[in-house]
Amino acid sequence: MSTPISITRHQGLEALELVAPDGARATLLLHGAHLVSWIPAGADEQLYLSPKSAFATGQAIRGGVPVIFPQFATRGPLQRHGFARGKPWQLVTAESGKDDALAVLRLSDDGATRMVWPHAFEAEISVRIAGRALEIELACENRGEAPLSFTAALHTYLRLTRIMSASLQGLSGLAYWDSARERAGTQQEDLLRLDGEMDRIYQDLKHDLTLRDDDRRVRIRQQGFADAVVWNPGEEKGDALADMPTGGWKQMLCVEAAQVLRPIELAPGESWAGMQSLELI
Numbered sequence: 001m002s003t004p005i006s007i008t009r010h011q012g013l014e015a016l017e018l019v020a021p022d023g024a025r026a027t028l029l030l031h032g033a034h035l036v037s038w039i040p041a042g043a044d045e046q047l048y049l050s051p052k053s054a055f056a057t058g059q060a061i062r063g064g065v066p067v068i069f070p071q072f073a074t075r076g077p078l079q080r081h082g083f084a085r086g087k088p089w090q091l092v093t094a095e096s097g098k099d100d101a102l103a104v105l106r107l108s109d110d111g112a113t114r115m116v117w118p119h120a121f122e123a124e125i126s127v128r129i130a131g132r133a134l135e136i137e138l139a140c141e142n143r144g145e146a147p148l149s150f151t152a153a154l155h156t157y158l159r160l161t162r163i164m165s166a167s168l169q170g171l172s173g174l175a176y177w178d179s180a181r182e183r184a185g186t187q188q189e190d191l192l193r194l195d196g197e198m199d200r201i202y203q204d205l206k207h208d209l210t211l212r213d214d215d216r217r218v219r220i221r222q223q224g225f226a227d228a229v230v231w232n233p234g235e236e237k238g239d240a241l242a243d244m245p246t247g248g249w250k251q252m253l254c255v256e257a258a259q260v261l262r263p264i265e266l267a268p269g270e271s272w273a274g275m276q277s278l279e280l281i
């Protein structure tokens with residue numbers, strides 16, 4: 001049997017408070033289909049959310065899981081990171097089931113999106129929590145009569161206790177584009193450690209990643225998305241962000257399931273889906 005979850009408010013915005021029978025919890029805003037909290041069963045908050053973030057229609061939220069669609073960063077004519085993160089999404093379903101809690105939100109083209117991106121589309125975000133796991137899926141269908149192409153990411157901000165001792169494992173051997181230094185490279189070390197600004201797009205991720213932070217380990221897995229973006233603004237750029245407190249950069253690491261280097265191309269009627277799964281292990 002499943003129980004419907006009704007819309008509440010979080011920081012003044014419409015939200016769904018997902019609670020699974022085992023105690024796992026998550027908060028999903030309709031604004032941007034933005035997940036702002038994930039608390040696995042028997043554990044603490046796993047996502048970073050800036051206390052200085054704006055929570056207002058049309059504005060980006062600093063932290064949680066921003067949905068980047070249909071353009072990653074400034075790789076195209078649209079506003080930075082596309083329009084999806086600033087739009088209200090529609091509720092499709094939200095329910096607490098026997099073993100999990102699930103919510104599905106939808107964004108379709110409208111007059112404003114067609115002005116900047118002339119395509120008929122239907123995008124969906126599905127969020128499922130159960131026990132110590134979280135799954136977020138982004139899907140897109142081309143509902144128009146012409147081909148469309150897009151880039152996208154689930155821009156997950158993971159909370160860190162101590163950045164200097166944190167590491168990310170599983171990237172070894174992968175080619176990357178370093179967006180901060182504007183040069184290509186290949187990851188040599190098995191453990192990626194953080195000591196300042198990091199902004200890399202790793203290409204064709206095939207393996208699971210493991211984030212280690214003190215004695216906490218989070219397994220990060222993706223399907224459908226080819227790339228993984230690892231981002232931390234470092235001290236100088238982090239402290240210059242108006243919506244992040246001084247030193248906030250030390251408490252976060254973005255590990256993003258992304259499709260950046262090869263845009264997704266959809267013929268009329270075609271669909272694509274990509275997923276990021278996180279598990280506290």
Ligand SMILES: O=P(O)(O)OC[C@H]1O[C@H](O)[C@H](O)[C@@H](O)[C@@H]1O
Pocket residue numbers: 060073080081179199200229230231254
């Ligand atoms: O500040 P935002 O628009 O949310 O972007 C935050 C970050 O997103 C991605 O991770 C990019 O790789 C970074 O270059 C960018 O700074």
